[in-house]
Amino acid sequence: MAEVAEAAQPLLERATADELKHYYYQMLLIRRFEERAGEMYVKAKIGGYCHLNLGEEATIVGLMAALTQDDYIFTNYREHGYILARGVPPGPVMAELFGKETGVSGGRGGSMHLFDRKTNFMGGYAIVGGQVPLAVGAAYALRYQGKPGVVITQMGDGTTNIGAFYESLNLAKIWKCPVLFFIVNNGYGMGTSVEAGSSEPDLWKKGASFRIYGERVDGTDVLAVRDVVRRLRARAEAEGEPAIIDAVSFRFRGHSVIDADRYRDPEMVRRGRELYDPIRKFAALLLEHGVIDDAWLKSIADRVEREVQEAIDFANNSPDPKFEDLYKYMYATPVPNTPTAEDAIHAVKINHGEF
């Protein structure tokens, strides 16, 4: 297996010290961003549903490290880490979670609906499976326009049970779309385990009847994830050959911040967090190879702490979207007989009892 060959290489031939350090930094940034986002949710700074990437940091950073600027990414609603690892600064991401005008979606989308046009981060989607055909469509467009790049559709393990996934596999294959179906297999869709929900729990095999190649990877190993994505990405780009990647990790907490996780054995969860902590594992590896030392770890932890705090401060100090802008993004092409800014102001006054 190619993966084994990749893993057999010496660490510093797989990545430079700077790259390794950068991966570590990104993983820690996601970790702390998510932990603090959880706190902000409890403080009611964040509303709606809020799903964290805790435990999935290596999956995310490995994936993003393999992509180029030409690539596009579509994700589900558990996507804070992806947009951060794609290079969007934490401030506007946190501001979106706070529902502020300075947020990446202008405060209109919230935690589940992040978007960044500049980095081809094509959105978080909160209807399970919704992003999958969209990504195939984006890949179709790349191919149609003869453009370089591939499209990633990230999705959860539970999402591989919905019809749209299978229709998308078929379409991607018959139309030779350069798309990777990237499954974040954290073992659960809400309270449903992979084994309970999927007749084929080896999710990477789910493309078999579509003649789509699949591979499983340790989603807590940032380099392993990066390497498999690189390899299958290159093939997708060159040959229009879609593939499935099944990246296995461990969900540290409940499904969303408000989920008390009552259906999982607390002892199992405690052990899982210990055994499958991608950050601790990666730190140990880098220390072992002398790439970093304890002082570096301390300085990077301080830097991340500061950056996340600055993101929170930025979000706190940002303005809310204006009422008069309620209808601002309704249509791309202006059209008569649609509500105006004045209509919005009038309606809001009534809603607020100012009459």
Next chain:
Amino acid sequence: MPVITYRQALNDTLGEELARDPNVLLMGEEIGLFQGSYRVTEGLLAEFGPKRVVDTPIAEEGFVGVAIGAAMLGLRPVVEIMTINFILVAIDQVVNHASKIHYMFGGQVSVPLVIRTPSGGTGQLAATHSQSFENWFAYCPGLKVVAPATPYDAKGLLRAAIRDDDPVIFIESLALYDTKGEVPEDSDYVVPIGVAEVKRKGTDVTVVSYSRMTAVALQVAQRMEQEGISVEVVDLRSLRPLDRPTIIESVKKTNRAVVIAEDWYSYGVTAEIAATIQEEAFDYLDAPVYRVAGLEVPLPYAKELSAASKPNANSLIYAIRQVLRGTKRLR
């Protein structure tokens, strides 16, 4: 009479119906092991086991279709769709199959199916998780659509729905689950499908509403009483069939009507009610019918924008004042 929550009323009823009829079974995502996303099915897996309380994968089109097929052979599935937004994935099965089968096959087979699902938006759930689609189903002949506002009606209508031989869309509301009301013990009452109720008597204006907006209307009616305004609240309870006579009777008495619903204004439930009133009670009206509904945007996430886009007590008070003045609707 014991006072229980709307959630408890539903939970009790599901348990009682499971115990009463071995053909009743529950199906849905996270209803068993997880105890229900909104805890409506809490405890039922433990009590009735996995044959009767069936956890499904995320496959709405599939399991809704499965439930319809099973119903054709005499099972009585009660399907939970986590929120109404996700039923869009399954709408083909509901509209093209469940609603048609009895009529299209000459009455040879029926579909005794209930689909329970919360509709509407609260708590910044944003554009894809805050929608109201009961009007889409109410539009479709062959379906029955109910939307109880109180624990009493929730229980009575759920019983009626489960015992009914046709597909019933049972609309709940996240914001109602924790509301409380009196529900009799040791009574096998049902609330008939297709019958509205005057929830509060009044003489100056009729407010027509259903589900959460009935709760808002009742609060507003109480407040307005202190201003000397007497509001009659007609709670539709069923959207299809629609109890037009009860609406019309009330409007003929008060001569003024406000219709409130949470869905979007254009083509929404309020339009149907307003049209009914002008057709059947035009000569009795002292003012144009006033409609209160959601602002027509994909619901923004930002807290204040989100809240301002949904109708509330203020919007209703404003509307009532407008019809009492007899003015036309201001834009």
